Amino acid sequence: MGSILRLLAAALLFTLPAGAAAAAPATPTVEAHVGGLTLAPDGPEKITMMWLRATDATLSEHSFTMTVDFTDIAGFAEFNMGLVVSSEFNTIGSLAGSPAESPGPCQRTDTTFTCAWDETIYRPDTISAFGLLMAEPKDGAVAGAEGKVAITTRIDGGEATTTESTVRVGVAVDVAAAEDLEVSTVAGEAANTSPAVRNAGSADVNGVVMYVASDARLLLDTSYSNCRYGDGRMACVFDDVVPAGGGRVLDQPLRLRPPADSVPGSQAQVVVQWMTKTEWEDFAPGLPEDFLDVPGVDPPLTLTEAAGAQADPESDIEPENDTGTITLTVTGTDAPDFAAIGAQVTSDPSGSATIQVGARNVGPGTLYPDLYPNNQVHTQVVLPSNVEVRSADDRCEQNGETFVCYATETMEPGYGDTFDFALQVQAGPGRAGQAAVADTLTGQAGAEAADSANNLADIVVTRADGGGSGGGLPVTGSQAAGTAAVGLAMIAIGLIAVRRHRRPVCAHAVRGTGPGRHRKGTAR
DSSP states (O other), rough: HHHHHHHHHHHHHHOOOOOOOSOOOOEEEEEEEEEOOOOTTOOEEEEEEEEEEESSOOOEEEEEEEEEOGGGTTTTTEEEEEEEEEEEEEEOTTTTTOOOOOOOOOOTTTTTTEEEEEEEOOOOOEEEEEEEEEEEEOOTTOOOOEEEEEEEETTTTOOOOEEEEEEOOEEEEEEEEEEEEEEEETSSSSSEEEEEEEESSSSEEEEEEEEEOTTTTTBBOOBBBTTTEEEEEEEEEEEEEETOOEEOOOSSSSEEEOOTTTTTTOEEEEEEEEEEHHHHHHHHSOOOTTTEEEEEEOOOOOOSOOOOOOOOOOOESSSSSEEEEEEEEEEEEEOOEEEEEEEEEOOOOSSSSEEEEEEEEEEESEEEEEEGGGGGOEEEEEEOOOOOEEEEEETEEEEEEEEEEEEEEEEEETEEEEEEEEEEEEOOOOOOOEOOSSSSOOOOOOOOEEEOOGEEEEEEEETSSSOOOOTOHHHHHHHHHHHHHHHHHHHHHHHHHHGGGGOOOOOOHHHHTTTTTOOOOOOO
């Protein structure tokens, strides 16, 4: 369950949903919503989610308190928790049981955590905190042990609300994803894929759940009655018995379709997570209501075997092997063409200057960096020799004299994405700088674009008082050849930087609207 928690926690931290507005003023309350935990004897740590919702609270700052009492499970499990307050994650203590030494919203005393914090509420009935509960079986813990973790919450010293999380020890099993899958299709056409699960343990698994995390633009709509759906997410419950050493595969394929204007060579990954039915029953109550809020209504999605009978609770003892990926590659013969965006500016009288350099999508196809990681076209920037960098765009990484900058904006043909550099121009002449892009997506060989001359663009910065040329003179002869060689070397370096195609898109960068970030609708 560790990997699915990381996926879901990341999603929730950026999209904490709001509930319906209160009908009338009332006494505010805050309630914890939490999942359970099923451990295995001598098994690994397990994690479940918790979130707090304040109801009927005014849109202002409030004081929250919470106690988490795990006395009931202390005999068979180590316990710990983490809490997100004001977008900061705080881990309290350690599973070894030592109290937290660093300051934070919670303090531990014996088998109780006591937490207090202030939080401003901006929307009615919003989620006001998000947390994780973590438990690990102690030596000697046996199947059948069970207890409760009591979570008591208050807002502004008002009425207390208590919620319980069940922690138990079950039968050890090992649910594993069968294998990673690779599929390809042309833009706009569907590709079929069939995720599978295997039982890598020595005990039968009585019921499994498949959780799919995709981008809503890829996952084709279905409505299976044994599945629930969210934005690009689906979770399907199967009652099938998967025998030890056996495996099961979907009877109906999972269908993925890339946008019709995707650039050939674009790649996206869909994550498929398998878990036991018991673990899902533990975990699901800790999800916000609208995370998987749409039930399916059509005939159920099925595996190859009939449903089995009920059995003892089960816990996966190898949670790291239960995740598989489906890599979708967009095929096609049209090579992309990217153009470098350079700059030619003059500083202000103090020598300060700001430049915007980057990449432009000539076409064909649209770049979707938030959908396809390898659509984060990178621009390699070498600045003029007569400038000092005061600040660089936060999407750029410096490697010696070169900055490597990753595009994060959706770019239709004709549109670009630029990166801001604040510079201090020095006196005296200097060589010109250069921006360079490659005509292939990272990790893809691709065909050579018809126009490679536009892969390089000069960066020229001149000091207003004439004290420095900033490379402003025409670049000719051997100097021009040397500059071109630098540019070609930069492109070659970019082509072999395959590791970059998995660089995640930062949420703040994707959503940014700062100067020079040319969105769809701003042609360059």
